[in-house]
Amino acid sequence: MEGGSDYSTFPQGPIDKTKVLEVKPFRSLYPMLPSSPEGPAFVCAPPYGPFPAGFSPFYPFIAPQNVSHASQNNHSYHTQTPPASFAAPIRSFRSPEINLSDGFNGEMGSSVGKKRGKVYNLQESGSRQRKARKSDVLDFVASSSKDFVVGISSYERDEGNRQVVTSVLIRYDALRRRLSQMEDAKESPTGIIRRADLKAGNILLTTGVRTNTRKRVGAVPGVEIGDIFFFRIELCVIGLHSQSMAGIDFMTSRGDLEEEPVALSIVSSGGYDDDAEDSDILVYTGQGGNANNKDKQSSDQKLERGNLALERSLRRGNEVRVIRGMKDGVSLNTKVYVYDGLYRIQESWKEKGKSGCNMFKYKLVRMPGQPGAFSVWKLIQNWKDGLSSRVGLILPDLTSGAESTPVSLVNDIDDEKGPAYFTYFPRVKYTKSSRLTQPSSGCNCRSACLPGNPNCSCMQKNRGYCPYTANGVLVSRKPMIYECGPSCPCTPNCKNRVSQTGLRVHLEVFKTKDKGWALRSWDPIRAGTFICEYVGEVIDKVKSRQDGEEGEHDDYVFDTTRVYDSFKWNYEPGLIDEDDSNQSTEEYDIPFPFIISSKNGGNVARFMNHSCSPNVFWQPVMFEENNETSLHIAFFAMRHIPPMTELTYDYGIARSDEGNSDTHRKRKCLCGSPKCQGYFG
Known part of the structure; x- marks a missing residue:
């Protein structure tokens, strides 16, 4: 018998052993x-x-x-x-x-x-x-x-x-x-x-x-x-x-x-x-x-x-x-x-x-x-310790010191010596016409911003919570995340500055067999970890449409006006008895068409390929800089990503505009996912 037994409940007299109602092992x-x-x-x-x-x-x-x-x-x-x-x-x-x-x-x-x-x-x-x-x-x-x-x-x-x-x-x-x-x-x-x-x-x-x-x-x-x-x-x-x-x-x-x-x-x-x-x-x-x-x-x-x-x-x-x-x-x-x-x-x-x-x-x-x-x-540990060299290494750091963490350039597929020339810079570049015009200001905190502080304007914009955990992991997708920016007097180690800290993992740009150049990490990446920002020149939609006739720049453009597959990433409020009405939607709220071109200059994000089953997603982030509001596109890990796994995100599908078909922009997808739609762009 398992556990204690009350012998008073046992039947009295002879027991018919041919009738076994339940059989239960001693160790359950x-x-x-x-x-x-x-x-x-x-x-x-x-x-x-x-x-x-x-x-x-x-x-x-x-x-x-x-x-x-x-x-x-x-x-x-x-x-x-x-x-x-x-x-x-x-x-x-x-x-x-x-x-x-x-x-x-x-x-x-x-x-x-x-x-x-x-x-x-x-x-x-x-x-x-x-x-x-x-x-x-x-x-x-x-x-x-x-x-x-x-x-x-x-x-x-x-x-x-x-x-x-x-x-x-x-x-x-x-x-x-x-x-x-x-x-x-x-x-x-x-x-x-x-x-x-x-x-x-x-x-x-x-x-x-x-x-x-x-x-x-x-x-x-x-x-x-x-x-x-x-x-x-x-x-x-x-x-x-x-x-x-x-x-x-x-x-x-x-x-x-x-x-x-x-x-x-x-x-x-x-x-x-x-x-x-x-x-x-x-x-x-x-x-x-x-x-x-x-x-x-x-x-x-x-x-x-x-x-x-x-x-x-x-x-x-x-x-x-x-x-x-x-x-x-x-x-x-x-x-x-x-x-x-x-x-x-x-x-x-x-x-x-x-x-x-x-x-x-x-x-x-x-x-x-x-x-x-x-x-x-x-x-990978041998590479980091210098015990063995990386096969196919072209450059130990293609950023030339622009990033605090080096980004290696590797080709162990063929004899190509690198991607087409571009200028590497770690921060997005705005033109005058692409800046938000409304005046704004940051918080007034003199130390690290604390969640629930009614006097912290940045926390109040995020509904009173810090959007990140104590170790800098994104909690939930939001229509917009508001970070403390350079205009805020809070300390540099304030945990509401995650997307401004630069690269946190050792990334590698590598050559693939059939998709050109791609991006992966030497380090394991936890779900919700900030990977990088999409960096390039912010352009207006008219200029983007003119450049689109050249055909080549589509590989190096991020466009918030595209149609992206929806997916669920946030927690389910019912699991902890929270009211659904208190939770914001996961649909993004971009105040204006936001397009970034990294054809001539940008960072590692330009090498991330499309996938119909991506492991990375983008999140709009705003913060104050020089008393102006800056909009940024930050990439976060959708799930845990093992080392040397290619990093991919959904490029989206261009919308049809004014009755003109955009089918000529669609390209064959080679992601190999079971959910592959066959095309993107």
């Missing part, structure tokens, strides 16, 4: 979540306790219900004999012989056993209580914006895809940013730890906005090798790693004799003495023993839970997902998690750790034929 993987959003707040505790009074253990995933025999067969993970590279004798501290075919199924969302040729589900107890809540969740999710995936069906929760995974991650980070903004506006006591990441994760997990809830061995649908995450809870909401704190995720598989744990994924984040020098080999240290806890006495690690699961997976030869924790090149206090693909455990042993206690070691080898992930990070 069901999450113990609040029954309503008004339940107790999320508490970050170790996965196996101890837990504060009034709280239950937290496991993010609910086992699937009513899993049929057919569905298990359709999605089973078939164990195979390990390849030759794994056929060598294996050293193991405990490795009894196990029949690989005994009751092992790769998609074990529930414990499944065999008896007399029948398959029965051991985790259906409690399903009635969850059915009512499940329908409520579907109704709630279906009411979200049409620009997100409309609703998350039970199948999409169990079996995601790329679109669903992307939608869940965007919705999570949008909520996290809003919660961070709300916390920044509060006056909290000193020493209080704010964890908007955990609060947002708890809300999404409770309301069912998640995917891949069925635990499985091997790849997770919709998650690609090289994907990056800035919070551990992101791994939970997409089903990549269900433990919010523990480094080993596992589940039990039912054999003929007993249930045994099977390792599904590990997170190597540097908490132990993990050896990660080789990009294809990871020596992983087991969990437990308090080896990394200064407040507790160290002890020998035990062969239980995750450690036992890794040992059993060594004998089974099943695939294990590996997520590596890396230091963020932009913010040294931040850790980035990169999904490095599938590994197999080759051997295990015991050794003395730095604490003098015994620790388990597991050697994992990356399966061949997978795209690079961790290897890309290692290569």
